[in-house]
Amino acid sequence: MENFRYSRSVIIVMGFLTIFFFSCDSQTKEKQENLKTVAEAELAQQDTIKITLRSNDKMQFDKDEIVVFKHQTIILELIHTGSMPKSAMGHNFVLLNNTISISDYSKKALKKKEDDYVIEDPEITLAHTKMLGGGESDEITFKAPPEGTYDFICSFPGHYANMKGKFIVK
Ligand code: CU
Numbered sequence: 001m002e003n004f005r006y007s008r009s010v011i012i013v014m015g016f017l018t019i020f021f022f023s024c025d026s027q028t029k030e031k032q033e034n035l036k037t038v039a040e041a042e043l044a045q046q047d048t049i050k051i052t053l054r055s056n057d058k059m060q061f062d063k064d065e066i067v068v069f070k071h072q073t074i075i076l077e078l079i080h081t082g083s084m085p086k087s088a089m090g091h092n093f094v095l096l097n098n099t100i101s102i103s104d105y106s107k108k109a110l111k112k113k114e115d116d117y118v119i120e121d122p123e124i125t126l127a128h129t130k131m132l133g134g135g136e137s138d139e140i141t142f143k144a145p146p147e148g149t150y151d152f153i154c155s156f157p158g159h160y161a162n163m164k165g166k167f168i169v170k
């Protein structure tokens with residue numbers, strides 16, 4: 001009987017603790033969401049937004065989502081933090097119009113080695129940096145396209161499977 005009473009109170013205490021931790025967790029999440037909204041509201045007020053995107057020798061970008069606002073001018077700096085040459089591990093940032101899929105773009109870009117695998121057509125390519133080798137960087141400035149979700153990729157052959165993300169214009 002003693003044992004039974006003891007284990008019952010342990011269960012009750014555990015129950016309360018679980019409820020307590022869950023409510024703390026949801027409060028933290030709520031706070032984080034609020035902070036995100038505040039940060040976003042502050043970002044939205046800027047006319048110019050600066051974005052730094054890093055790439056490396058492991059064929060990676062450090063971001064898979066970039067958020068900007070439709071009235072903004074975007075200054076985007078791409079940095080290649082690796083050390084491999086452009087011929088083996090070249091990286092660029094290419095912003096695709098939402099009229100073309102990543103795979104179609106990449107297929108066409110394959111034939112454009114002389115243009116660093118970029119299709120020089122403003123209807124298809126909304127913005128792009130130079131193709132970089134390890135240790136290099138490039139900065140470009142462009143106006144945000146209309147509200148919507150766009151793809152960005154590295155158009156070096158074979159890289160887009162890994163090096164891609166969403167460019168969201170709010
Ligand atoms: Cu690349």
